[in-house]
Amino acid sequence: MWRFAWRNILTRPTRTFLALIGLSIPILGVVGLFSLSNGLRMLVGNTLNQIQGVIVLRNNAPSPVFSDIPADLPDKIRSIPGVKIVSPEIWGISPPIENTSLIARTLNNLGDQQKRMQSFLDTPVVTGQDTITHAKITTSVYRKALLPAAENGGRYLNETDRGSKNVVLSKKFANQFKNSDNSPKKPGDKVKIGNEQFNVIGIYHTNSMLLDGVIVMDIETARRVLNRPNGLSDVYVEMNDPVKSDEVAQLIEKSFPDFDARSMNEFQNSFGNLMGQLDRVLGLTVSLALAVGVVGIVNTMLMSTLERIAEFGILRTNGWSQNHVLGLVTLESAYMGLIAGVMGCGLALVGVNIANQFLSGGLQLVVTPYLLFLGMILSVVTGTLGGLYPAWKAARLAPMEAIRFGHR
Amino acid sequence: MSMIETHDVTKSYRSGEGVMEILHGVSLSIPAGQCAFIVGPSGSGKSTLLHLIGAMDQPTKGRVVIDGQDLTKMTEPQKDLFRRDKIGIIFQAFNLVGNLTALENVLVPFLPRGITPELRDRAKAMLTKVGLGHRLTHRPIQMSGGEQQRVAIARALVKNPQVVLADEPTGQLDTRTGEDVFRILRELQRELGTTLVVVTHDRRFIQPQDLVLEIEDGLLKK
Numbered sequence: 001m002w003r004f005a006w007r008n009i010l011t012r013p014t015r016t017f018l019a020l021i022g023l024s025i026p027i028l029g030v031v032g033l034f035s036l037s038n039g040l041r042m043l044v045g046n047t048l049n050q051i052q053g054v055i056v057l058r059n060n061a062p063s064p065v066f067s068d069i070p071a072d073l074p075d076k077i078r079s080i081p082g083v084k085i086v087s088p089e090i091w092g093i094s095p096p097i098e099n100t101s102l103i104a105r106t107l108n109n110l111g112d113q114q115k116r117m118q119s120f121l122d123t124p125v126v127t128g129q130d131t132i133t134h135a136k137i138t139t140s141v142y143r144k145a146l147l148p149a150a151e152n153g154g155r156y157l158n159e160t161d162r163g164s165k166n167v168v169l170s171k172k173f174a175n176q177f178k179n180s181d182n183s184p185k186k187p188g189d190k191v192k193i194g195n196e197q198f199n200v201i202g203i204y205h206t207n208s209m210l211l212d213g214v215i216v217m218d219i220e221t222a223r224r225v226l227n228r229p230n231g232l233s234d235v236y237v238e239m240n241d242p243v244k245s246d247e248v249a250q251l252i253e254k255s256f257p258d259f260d261a262r263s264m265n266e267f268q269n270s271f272g273n274l275m276g277q278l279d280r281v282l283g284l285t286v287s288l289a290l291a292v293g294v295v296g297i298v299n300t301m302l303m304s305t306l307e308r309i310a311e312f313g314i315l316r317t318n319g320w321s322q323n324h325v326l327g328l329v330t331l332e333s334a335y336m337g338l339i340a341g342v343m344g345c346g347l348a349l350v351g352v353n354i355a356n357q358f359l360s361g362g363l364q365l366v367v368t369p370y371l372l373f374l375g376m377i378l379s380v381v382t383g384t385l386g387g388l389y390p391a392w393k394a395a396r397l398a399p400m401e402a403i404r405f406g407h408r
Numbered sequence: 409m410s411m412i413e414t415h416d417v418t419k420s421y422r423s424g425e426g427v428m429e430i431l432h433g434v435s436l437s438i439p440a441g442q443c444a445f446i447v448g449p450s451g452s453g454k455s456t457l458l459h460l461i462g463a464m465d466q467p468t469k470g471r472v473v474i475d476g477q478d479l480t481k482m483t484e485p486q487k488d489l490f491r492r493d494k495i496g497i498i499f500q501a502f503n504l505v506g507n508l509t510a511l512e513n514v515l516v517p518f519l520p521r522g523i524t525p526e527l528r529d530r531a532k533a534m535l536t537k538v539g540l541g542h543r544l545t546h547r548p549i550q551m552s553g554g555e556q557q558r559v560a561i562a563r564a565l566v567k568n569p570q571v572v573l574a575d576e577p578t579g580q581l582d583t584r585t586g587e588d589v590f591r592i593l594r595e596l597q598r599e600l601g602t603t604l605v606v607v608t609h610d611r612r613f614i615q616p617q618d619l620v621l622e623i624e625d626g627l628l629k630k
Contacts, residue, residue, distance in 0.1 A: 001519050007507045314503045315516065317464055318563065319492025321485055324520040399464040399491075403503070 001324075005331040008304070015300055020340045022296030023379060023386075026289035027344025028351070031367060031375045033282045035352050037275060038366035039359075044271050046362060047208040048264045052139040054237040054249045056261045064091040064234040065125060069259060074133075074235045080255060082248040084240045087133040090219055091233040092226035094124035095194030097215075098177045124173065126193070126215050128222020131157045137238050142168060142216050145204040154187030154202035161218050167191065167198045168216040171205040194225055208362040237261070290382050293340070297386025301333050305394040312394045313402030322395040329391035330384055337383015341376040348375070410473075411440035411571060411603040412461055417470035419456050430456045432626040433470065438619060440475075440570075443597060443604045445614050448623035454607040455575050457623065461605060462495050462573045463487040475570055492517055496564030496602075498593070500576035502556040504548040504563075510535060510555075511544040514562045534562040538592050554585035558592060565596050572597065574606045578613075586610075 009016050056077065061067035074086045134140060135158050146168070147153025156168060169177075174185040185191055189200045193215065206212050223229055239248050245263040252261035305312070312325050349372075352365040359365070397405065419431040430453045438444045446454045459465040460472050463479045472479040475494065482490060491497075504513045514531040515523055535541055538558040548556050557577060564572050577593065578586030590613045597604040606613070614620060622629040 001522075004508065004512075004519060011507055310503070311505055314499075314505065316488070317462070317491060317495075317497050317503075318517045319488060319495075319567075320517075320520055321488035323485075327520075398466070400459045401465075403499075 001328060002331065005328055006335060008308075008328075009332050009335055012304065015303070016336065019296050019300035019336060020343060023293035023337065023340035023383060024343035024347065026286060026293045026382075027341055027375050027379045028347045029289050030286045030378060031345055031348035031371055032351060032365070033286060034279070034371050034374075035348065035365040035367045037279055037282060038368060038371065039364050040278075041271075041275055042366055043208060043210065043363045045268070047206070047210045048267050048271070050141045050144070050206060050208070050211065051264050051267075052238075052242055052245070053137070054239070054245050054252070054261050054263045056235045056237060056252060056256075056259050057233075059258055059260050061260070064089065064127075065093065067091070067233045069232045069234060071230065071232055073232065073256065073259070076256065077235060077237060077252060080248065080251050082239055082241065082244055082251065083237055085133060085136050085238040087137055087236045087238075088130045088219065088232045089234050089236060090128045090222050090226065090228055090231075092126055092222070092228060094126045094215055095225065097124055097173070098192050100177070123213060124215060125213055126217065126222055126225055128217055128219035128226070129157065130219045131161050132159050134236075135159055137236065139238055139242075141206065141211060142204050142214070145206040145211075147171065147203050147205055152186050152203070154200070156202050156204075157216060157218060161201075163218060163220045165196065165198045165221060166201045166217065167193070168202040168204055169200055170212040170214065171203050172212045173215065174200070174203050196225070206362075209360070210362075212362075290378065294382050294386040297333055297336060297383050298389060300336070301329065301387045301390035302393070304332070305329055305390040309394065309397065309405050310403050313397065313399045313405075316399035316402065325395040326391045329394050330387045333387020333391070334380055334384040337380040337386075338376070340383060341379030344379060345372050345375045409440055410437045411442070411475055412436070412438040412444075412605065413471075413473040414457070414461070415471040415473070417457070417460060417467045417472060419453070419460060419465070420468045429468075430626055431460075431467075434623070434626070434628050435470075436621055436628055438603060438605060438621075440603055441601050442619050443594065443615075443617075444606070444619040444621060445611075446605065446607045446621045446623060447609060447611060447614075448629075449609065452623045453626040454609075454623050458573050458575050458605060458607045461571070462497055463490050464497070493567070494570045496567065496569040496572040498557070498560050498564045498572065498574040498577045500579040502548070502553070502560050502580070504556055504559055506548055509545045509547055510540055510551065510559045510562075513548070513559050514566050516563060517567050531562070531566050534566045535559070537596065538562045552585075553581050554589055557581060557585075557589045561589070561593055561596065565600060565602070568600060569602060571603045571605065574604065576608055577606065578608070578610060587612075 055064065056069065057064060057067040058069055074088045077083060078086045143156040146156050157166065169185055169191065177191060178184055179189055185200050187201055187203065190197045191200055239245050246265055249261040249263040249266065253259065315325060349367060352367050356364050414434055414436050416433045416435055417431055418429065418433055420427050420429045434457060446457060448454050460467050461474065467480060477490065479487065505516060511531055514535055515527060518527050532544060535544060538561055540555060540558055543551060543555060574593065578590055581589060
């Protein structure tokens with residue numbers, strides 16, 4: 001019966017192939033979209049793992065760039081039990097670097113799709129750190145990410161850089177804003193930010209597109225570059241006991257209700273919830289695509305069963321039961337689901353591998369065995385469901401009725 | 409002892425908004441091992457009667473009893489089993505499955521339960537008996553009408569049924585091929601001791617010892 005069912009779906013290869021395309025594309029969508037979701041989870045997880053302190057922002061500010069806190073808040077936070085170091089920061093969108101604004105870079109990269117996409121993702125941001133307090137932080141993301149001496153990573157900002165024109169660039173920006181001789185920026189080179197020339201003293205690389213778009217400088221220098229003479233964007237808080245970061249964050253929020261103290265656990269949870277919602281939206285989207293795939297299978301199997309209705313009558317006259325006919329047609333559609341699953345998952349694997357060649361900044365599409373298993377199961381279930389109605393239609397006729405109907 | 413009995417069998421079909429009665433109370437009895445011919449003009453109800461005997465259709469009224477079992481009291485799954493175990497059917501249009509080889513077509517009744525080597529050997533032997541031992545792997549489209557009908561005969565007889573029903577088995581064959589096919593059918597019927605019921609309007613194949621049942625306008629004449 002298995003071989004018989006297999007042969008039946010090969011009888012009309014073109015029609016079968018078209019139905020398979022119809023079902024394999026939604027499966028490709030399922031695997032592709034969820035591999036993106038996996039990739040985003042991994043990227044954000046890796047990013048957040050590099051940040052171990054608590055960040056205090058204005059309530060509802062989506063990121064430090066859009067936050068504004070009073071200058072006296074760091075001193076107040078220092079008095080909270082469990083707090084070890086409080087380091088104020090300011091953040092802002094960078095002025096044009098090397099006379100290249102976001103619009104100019106985007107226009108310049110119009111011919112290159114990868115660069116065009118990255119132009120938007122890589123909007124440079126300037127952060128000004130209080131070099132005196134920041135030097136005491138043991139969990140500083142950018143300091144830890146400084147390239148080793150062997151790779152000419154230079155040095156990080158310290159107390160001596162107060163008010164200086166020294167900056168630490170990401171490796172990405174070092175490559176993006178090259179010197180006039182087309183060599184990447186390195187410690188000792190100059191970089192023009194806005195109308196001022198700055199000294200590059202260090203190069204870092206976090207391998208996260210969410211962190212590598214930042215130019216680090218002293219807070220007083222950043223105030224001038226960002227034209228922000230007063231106030232702060234956020235404070236970075238390091239705890240005596242990193243395990244108690246959630247507790248300290250709650251204490252800060254309780255003491256200063258207008259501000260949001262976000263531990264990385266909280267970020268992880270918020271992001272997890274966001275991704276959960278995204279997964280539901282993706283699930284809904286692919287469900288619609290799968291529904292279209294089911295319609296394709298139903299249509300193919302209906303046409304196939306109508307064409308072969310006499311054959312089912314013949315099988316019945318030879319002792320096949322209704323359940324046998326039902327099983328045969330369902331098996332055929334399950335086979336189609338299986339093949340579509342293999343096609344969809346195969347295409348997704350190829351597509352993801354190609355896409356990963358063009359993605360950078362730590363974002364990689366991730367296809368897990370579970371995702372492939374899910375794709376296969378969805379495809380087989382969808383294919384089987386699509387065959388149930390045609391199978392029922394084929395099985396319910398009395399043998400002679402089916403033969404007469406089929407020979408009309 | 410009767411193998412086949414019908415008692416006052418009536419069969420009606422819906423036709424448009426009305427009802428058309430094809431059989432008007434047919435009662436007959438066919439002994440076991442007999443070769444019986446149901447003859448009559450086209451549209452007289454011969455094939456309908458054959459289908460009722462083969463549990464392939466349900467009478468509107470009356471009873472059909474095969475080997476002591478009342479078909480009209482059977483459920484659909486019981487009828488499936490009955491057809492599988494006791495009835496072999498041969499159609500005018502051969503009705504082979506196009507995707508399957510000659511051997512696989514003969515094995516069709518056993519496909520859902522799985523094919524054992526013993527069944528395969530039995531099917532090969534049956535095809536050899538009908539003269540197709542060299543055509544086992546050919547598909548219907550690669551065979552002539554006479555060969556296809558011989559495959560159908562092998563399929564009907566491979567399960568050693570108690571009753572073989574043949575609905576115009578030579579209707580689509582030329583005279584000589586028809587004679588060949590009928591000769592094979594009759595030889596196998598004698599060899600296996602099967603009860604054979606043939607619907608035909610071709611009286612050439614009737615022999616003196618055969619039972620002839622003549623139907624006209626849905627009524628049994630003789």
